[in-house]
Amino acid sequence: MFQYITDGLLLFLFMSMGVDMIYANLISRALVGFSGFIANRYITFSGTRVRFWDSFFRFLIAWVVTSILSTIGVLIAVHLFLQGPPTPTSGLIIKALVEVAVFLLAFVIQKFFIFGNPTGDRERL
Structure with a gap:
């Protein structure tokens, strides 16, 4: 949840x-996504047996x-609900709605x- 709040902010x-x-959506998703990967790797899913680079590639x-889904959702929501360009506040509201689904x-x-470990390997790196 912290990641999504940070993403919105x-x-x-x-x-x-x-x-x-x-662009703001993609930049914020990248910053939060990569830091979230590290946090998830070492805290949330710390018991994983999947090698780092395997999980990073999957990430x-x-x-x-x-x-892509987030960006398409944002574009659709802006088109459906706004009559002009989004403001920071309307952008935050739209992003929050789209990100719930994502x-x-x-x-x-x-x-x-x-x-997860789809191959059954028990190695961890």
Whole structure:
């Protein structure tokens, strides 16, 4: 949850500095995503037996997929609910709504794809 709050606050900050919402979304997702990977690797899923680089590669794939879904969701929401360009506040609200859906998908991906052990290997690095 901390990651999603930080993601939203970074989006708000970047948009307040004049960054377009789509770019602000991608930048904030990247910053929070990569730091979140490390936190999840060593705290949330600390018992994983998956090698670091295997889980990092899976993370990159999952990050690209969820970032595409997030960006498409944001674009659709802006088109449906706003009549003009998003403000930092409206951008934050839209991002929060979109990320609720992406959150559930991302957690399942992390638990079973990134930090899960689909091959049954017991090595950890």
